[in-house]
Amino acid sequence: MNSQIAEVTQRIIERSRDTRKAYLDKIEQARREGPLRGELSCGNLAHGFAACGAAEKSDLRSMTKANVAIVSSYNDMLSAHQPYETYPALLKEAIREVGSVAQFAGGVPAMCDGVTQGQKGMDLSLMSRDVIAMGTAVALSHNMFDSAMMLGICDKIVPGLLLGSLSFGHLPTVFVPAGPMPSGLPNKEKARVRQAYAEGKVGREELLEAEAQSYHSPGTCTFYGTANSNQLVVEMMGLHLPGASFVNPGTPLRDALTKAAAVQATRITDLGDNYTPIGRMVDAKALVNGLVGLLATGGSTNHTMHLIAVARAAGYIVNWDDFSDISNAVPLMTRIYPNGSADINHFTAAGGMSLLIKQLLDAGLLHNDVTTIAGEGLENYTKEPMLIDGELEWRDGPKESLDKEVLATVESPFKPDGGLSVLEGNLGRSVIKTSALRTPHCHIKAPAVVFEDQFELDAAFKAGDLDKDCIVVVRFQGPSAIGMPELHRLTPPLGVLQDRGFKVALVTDGRMSGASGKVPAAIHVTPEAYKGGLLAKVQDGDMIELDTRTGSLSLLVDEDTLDAREPREADIEHHQIGMGREMFGGMRAVLTGAEEGACSLFKEQEQKL
Template identity: 80%
Template sequence: MKSQIQDVTNRIIERSKATRQAYLSKIDNARKQGPHRGTLSCGNLAHGFAACGVEGKKDLRSMTKANVAIVSSYNDMLSAHQPYETYPALIKQAVAEVGSVAQFAGGVPAMCDGVTQGNAGMDLSLMSRDVIAMSTAIGLSHNMFDASLALGICDKIVPGLLIGSLSFGHLPTVFVPAGPMPSGLPNKEKARVRQEYAEGKVGRDALLEAESQSYHSAGTCTFYGTANSNQLVVEMMGLHLPGSSFVNPGTPLRDALTKAAAVQATRLTDLGDNYTPIGHIVDAKSIVNGLVGLLATGGSTNHTMHLIAVARAAGYIVNWDDFSDLSDAVPLLTRIYPNGSADINHFVAAGGMSLLFKELLDNGCLHNDVKTVCGDGLERYMGEPKLIDGELDWVQGISKSLDSEVLSTYAAPFKPNGGLSVLSGNLGRAVIKTSALPTPECHIKAPAVVFEDQFELDDAFNSGELDKDCIVVVRFQGPSAIGMPELHRLTPPLGVLQDKGFKVALVTDGRMSGASGKVPAAIHVAPEAYKGGLLAKVQQGDLIELNTATGELVLHVPEDELAQREAVVPSLEKHEVGMGREMFGNMRASLTSAEEGACALFEPLEKSE
């Protein structure tokens, strides 16, 4: 194990002693209550299996057969979640064949940032994660279950399912993916058309056609955004079956993996001798493994919040310094859009997860002394799932990349680090993703152009006001202000300015996307402007310096002048009413800072170490 990675792991363990012990005590107490159906009254139990068939009722009466909960994010509007429509029947059949029962415990909402991007619904996006966590808990709250299966793919859905499942940490839980859609229009071509549309060179018809060719069928979007980052991280943490993350939907192999995941859940319950609850799998080492996998592949910046919240749900305190130090210790091994032109299917074809595990394990970047849903250690994850004579088996993965432009080696990485940095200065703390930038380091010192709303930027861009070296500040986008929407719609116009030769960057207390690309973006600035952050005092023309080499994010205005300035606090009413947003006022008010996970489910830490 590389010393830097071990050091980060050790300090997370040390920092979290009290909170982790409290968590373990909670889930151990839940286990001691025994198989929960046995604690239910006859009336309670009769309600719980009233809709089951004769055999199901008999099995659930016996208290010796496992009952597996299905918690699903199925809906048929969103391509990533549409395949889940058929999963419950497959799961119930597979579980019945091994003498147990599966019940659909509950559904969770699944919204898509790709649909809501730049629209009012995006203001609910981040908060939906906590709603999903609570919905998961409600689904599992009937005390009927010995294990659970979590069916989720995209942005907030998987972190929400993880947080909710960890609240029932005494239950074994297997995560069940649905896989990416086949490759469509290359991501590089899609980005080109988007930028041409921003420049007015093509019309809406051309843009819609390009988008439709890219997002063209059931399955996850093929770029390496938050959805595919979710799948990779969950497999790195040992919560997926090996190699199951990126198998396309609607294939025999996908169905076989779904059935195998269901059967595996029955093997991990407290009814047998292989009890493996999710609260024991998700420990400091598995969390660090997830972070390493994310950083080694240039994954989504959204996880600088999501994984902090997930860790907190398991009793661990993780912060941005942990991300930054791990990034320095882990080389960038993949080039998947937006960090390159390849998509997730090309990554699979080059060697995929099995080869990634091998490279990281062989070079001391992953903890191997961990529990997974498949047993102890990560060796099984160097195998690839195959159907052989109609039967699912795992074969040894390849030892050398089939496309070194997509998946490289530890000895010859694309970059020596994971491309995620923490910036600090009088403006606060922020994260910046450098893995997709044209140069390894970024240093910009330029006058600020300030916006209180992302939609104001369009007029400034169209009028030519931004045709200069500048640092665009978009503030009052943070968790407590308006729910921290993604600002990915800003990428095309800023990219146009960059291509014209101007030095541009973005500084915001909002989010960019998991698909953050070539424009330097200091995001998640904390403290946010709405909570008294200095960002609220920035004025047009102020010099701001962003330097990834030194880790600085500095507003170059004398302190005495800043002390005399009044913070600008605009009306946010139009972001707080309509599209259901008025119902989330209490949640917005209770969200923690971005570095504490932007989460409403936990008390803020008195001090973030």
């Protein structure tokens, strides 16, 4: 085992001894011998199966058959979740064929950052994760179930389903993906049109046509943002069936994997000899495996919050130093947009998950001694699924990459590290994704141009006020201020400035999304400006220095001057009212900082500990 990976794993275990023990005690108390619905009164149970058919009622009364909960994020507006429309019937049929029962336990909301990007609804995006977690808990709270299946794909949905599932950690839980859409307009061409639009070189019709050719059918977007990072991480943690993440929807293999996932959910319940509760599966080694997979592929920076919150839900304390140290230990092995021009389908064709996991295991960068839904050992995930004469089988995956421009080797990676760094200085702590930058490291010292709102930048860009070396500061974007929206709309104009030869970077207490690209961006700055962070005192013209070699993020203003300055007051009321945002004031008030997962779910629990 790689010594640095082993050391990070051990320190997570050590710092989390009390919280993990408390969590395991909690889920053990929730467990009982025999079906959990045996605790229900006759009236409770009758309500629980009233809508079932006669056979299902008989099975549920017998207390000998498993009852599987289905929790889905289906809606037919979002391409990634539209395929889930037909899943409940498919899952129920597969489970019925093996003599068990499935019930649709509940639905959770699923919003898309692609639709809300730069819109008012984006202010709800991050908080929707905790709403999904609570919705999952409500769905499972009927206590009718022996295991669960989670249907979700995109940005906040999978982390939310994980948080909710881990609150019912005594239940075995299988995550069921739907897969990416087929490849459309190449991502590099899409990025070119976006940048041309920002420069006024093409109109809205050309931009819309390019976007429509890129996002063109049911399935996940094909670039390597948070949605596909979710799928990769969940598979690395052993919560998907091997090779299930990136099979296109509407294919025979996709349907066969969905049915197999349903059957597996019946095999790992407490009614048999292979009880595999999610709360014990998601241990420190599984979490580190997820982090290794994320960083070895240049995955979404959103997981610097999501995986911290997920770890906390399982009783573990993970911080950004763990991310940084793992990033230093693992090589960057994929080039998938925005880290390259390929998409997720190209990655799969080059060797995909089975080859990636095999190479990382062989190099000692992953823990093999973990429990997965497919059995003991991550080595199960070096096999890939295929249909042989109509039957689903897993066979050894490819031994080497079929396209080394997309999937490299540990020995000859694209970069020697995973491309995620922690920056620290008087401005606070932040993360920066370097895997997509044009150079391995970034050092920029330039005057600040300060904005209180992402929408102010467009006017300054069009007026030419940013045609210079500068560090753009966008503040009051943090969790407690306005819910930490993504600021990905800033990428095209900042990319234009970069292409004009100016040295530019972004510093913000907001998010920059899983599609962070070629512009250096120190994001998730904590403490956020709204909570007393020094960002609130930055003024136009102040020199800021950002250096990934030294890991520094500093405001180069003397302390006496800073002490004499009053922090800027946040003018954010227009971000807190309308589009439903007024209903989330209570949640914003209790959200933790970015490095604590920007989460509203564990505050009371942490105070007791």
